[in-house]
Amino acid sequence: MNRLSRPIVLPLLLLALAACRDEAPRAPDTRAPQAAVESPDPAPPREPVELNDVVESDPRYIVGITYPPEVNRYPGLATELKAYSDAAREDLMQAVAGLDADGGSGTTMYDLALEYKVIADTPEIFAVAADGSSFTGGAHGAPLIARFVWLPQHDRLLTADALVRDPEAWRTIARYVREQLHAALSQRVDADDLEPAERERVVRSAGRMIDEGATPEADSFAEFEPVIGADGRVVALRFVFPPYQVGPYSDGVQTVEVPAGVLLPHIVEQYRPLFSDPSASQ
Structure with a gap:
């Protein structure tokens, strides 16, 4: 951090x-x-x-x-x-x-x-x-x-449920997180140089764990870390997923950083001053 x-x-x-x-x-x-x-x-x-x-x-x-x-x-x-x-x-x-x-x-x-x-x-x-x-x-x-x-x-x-209260907002955040997790999964599997049939099996099994562990609700994103920028504001949230939540134990703890630009439209008004606003510098 x-x-x-x-x-x-x-x-x-x-x-x-x-x-x-x-x-x-x-x-x-x-x-x-x-x-x-x-x-x-x-x-x-x-x-x-x-x-x-x-x-x-x-x-x-x-x-x-x-x-x-x-x-x-x-x-x-x-x-x-x-x-x-x-x-x-x-x-x-x-x-x-x-x-x-x-x-x-x-x-x-x-x-x-x-x-x-x-x-x-x-x-x-x-x-x-x-x-x-x-x-x-x-x-x-x-x-x-x-x-x-x-x-x-x-x-x-x-807490996550205090930070984002709109159920539709969690759909957007979950979609972003799942995309990053699926991309990381593909990179890990490619590095293992598996046979095509085994690769497909691993991707299908681990991909299902990602989709089930990163459902669009606050409970799925309960563990998160603020990434602090030079100005002292939050530039991203790093969501932390323990083993078994979005992958097998062998994959260990997995994390995904969601930038403030993606989060800000969905953060409740009370907490927006904690975040760095990328649009303000444009």
């Missing part, structure tokens, strides 16, 4: 947890739904939450969570991040309880690795990326992918 990107060095503990295993169901979204807020007035004061890194180990499981210290400037955001982490840990502990009920894990150790990074920091927008995985059996960990876009002047999260 261009405005401020603060690299975080994970402990060796987290690096060890990052080893890939082969297949797991897509992790559920552990965040509570965020309702769109019409009023620009700040929310009522929240109880302060101090976020600190977590390193926890046990013969049955291991947990590693890292937070950038900057998030503590915004108590509301810190509360959101803690809720996400707590939900992920709760899922892990439920799986551990299942191990106990079955009489132990033998050589299997469950784990949770989660890293938060600041990806944008301006007076109007403070954005954080959460990336990690949770292993509770199977061939590899289930991905944990989330993005939090905080509006400091309004003391709340900016």
Whole structure:
């Protein structure tokens, strides 16, 4: 992300947890739904939450969570991040309880690795990326992918359903995103130099995942990052798709940048000042 990107060095503990295993169901979204807020007035004061890194180990499981210290400037955001982490840990502990009920894990150790990074920091927008995985059996960990876009002047999260409210607008955005994903798919398949029949099968299968995972509704585009220009305004939104949403696990996390020029006609009036307007410079 261009405005401020603060690299975080994970402990060796987290690096060890990052080893890939082969297949797991897509992790559920552990965040509570965020309702769109019409009023620009700040929310009522929240109880302060101090976020600190977590390193926890046990013969049955291991947990590693890292937070950038900057998030503590915004108590509301810190509360959101803690809720996400707590939900992920709760899922892990439920799986551990299942191990106990079955009489132990033998050589299997469950784990949770989660890293938060600041990806944008301006007076109007403070954005954080959460990336990690949770292993509770199977061939590899289930991905944990989330993005939090905080509006400091309004003391709340900016969500996709608050940003674009017209269902027809999501059709336009989804069409643009699907075109980019299909183009990237074709490039990957061409690079693999597959036999024609196998190429057709792969394109058909992965293309169906794209169409089903990028349907024209806010839920399909819930995870996004603001791309900040030199003037501090948003020049694009980078939509983030976890493994399994628009492709197989082997394709990893996929992203598509949608320029402000495509988005602006569909953004609600309240949030348009956050975006750079390409037409204004013409």
